[in-house]
Amino acid sequence: MKILSIESSCDETAAAVVENGRTILSSVVATQVEEHKLYGGVVPEIASRRHCEAINGVVAEALEQADLSFDGLDAVAVTYAPGLIGALLVGVNFAKGLSLATGLPLVPVHHLRSHIASNYLAHSELKPPFLCLVVSGGHSHIVEVKSYTEMKVIGKTRDDAAGEAFDKAARTMGMPYPGGIHLDKAAESGDPDSFRLPHPKVDGAPYDFSFSGLKTAVINQIHNASQKGVNLPVNDLSASFRKAVVDSLMENFIKAAESLGYETLVLAGGVSANSLLRKRVAEECEKRGWRCYYPPLELCGDNAAMVGSQGYYEYLAGHTASADLNARPTLNIEKNYG
Ligand code: KG4
Ligand code: ZN
Secondary structure, three states: OEEEEEEOOOOEEEEEEEEOOOEEEEEEEEEOHHHHHOOOOOOHHHHHHHHHHHHHHHHHHHHHHHOOOHHHOOEEEEEEEOOOHHHHHHHHHHHHHHHHHHOOOEEEEEHHHHHHHHHHHHOOOOOOOEEEEEEOOOOEEEEEEEEOOEEEEEEEEOOOOHHHHHHHHHHHOOOOOOOHHHHHHHHOOOOOOOOOOOOOOOOOOOOOEOOHHHHHHHHHHHHHHHHOOOOOOHHHHHHHHHHHHHHHHHHHHHHHHHHHOOOEEEEEOHHHHOHHHHHHHHHHHHHHOOEEEOOOHHHHOOOOHHHHHHHHHHHHOOOOEOOOOOOOOOOOOOOOOO
16 A cells, blocks of 8 residues: 655655555655754744645655656545644645545544654564654653554653753754754763753653753753853763753653563654664663664654654554544644544
């Protein structure tokens, strides 16, 4: 089964063709990051306009690279939630138009579910059930993936998402948007024990996260130093911050796996590109004889191939939509369409 998939939830316009949820026939991503960099973050109105301009060409290129026309497709999948509403609407309306014009079934896909599915594209042996740490720019969840379409959130952030915390700390250190990757690189040559940072815990919720205090601690250190005319060593501060975030993520992730009896651990979302997080999950799993998976770097960020993968499993579960499909800015990952 070949699915044409579309993603436009934030600042990448993407289209792909994926076969049977596991094989990428084509994947095209048009990023807007250079333009949003000028403003230090995504400007929603600009994002929507750029999606409108790019989507036709991106979809045509995905079909061309897969050497397919609409006749060779079996369904159209699209990210419909969560994300920037104006951005999502571009992809959703384009997919609805395609479905109406071609008669192909329309499959709505939850953005975070698709991040999880990016692992199915790279690891053919991976099947639910497993425990997944979903860490992106907008979300930090520990999710029990009971089947391809049954999920249970057992922990989440109470304030900032991990990616958001990385980006804000990086921005204060003068790094360009999106700062997570720059902070990660700077941290490689820094000393993680050079700055004392808080280790946040959420009372009575052992799997929940809180990153806003950590972010504020870094921002305060930088501001205090600059008032005294001191330049802080950015590499050391980056390394200390990265360690604090990864320690907090890993502590809850491992605790949850141990108490719920999961021995397969999976990372997903933009922050799964973080080199320390990848290293730590591999080490912790190896110590315990558990299996560990994370997406290849090119599938960690937003792309449409992952939407085609999850779309396949949603289609098999009967989760298709009619022309009244709407986009939604927020939606619980546990909720199935329809
Ligand atoms: O999943 P994603 O591409 O978009 C959303 O759905 O939000 O995640 C983007 C986030 C950004 O906050 C970005 O800075 C972060 O992932 N990120 C990283 C790294 N690469 C991307 N954070 C830490 N270390 C990285 N290497
Ligand atoms: Zn994403």
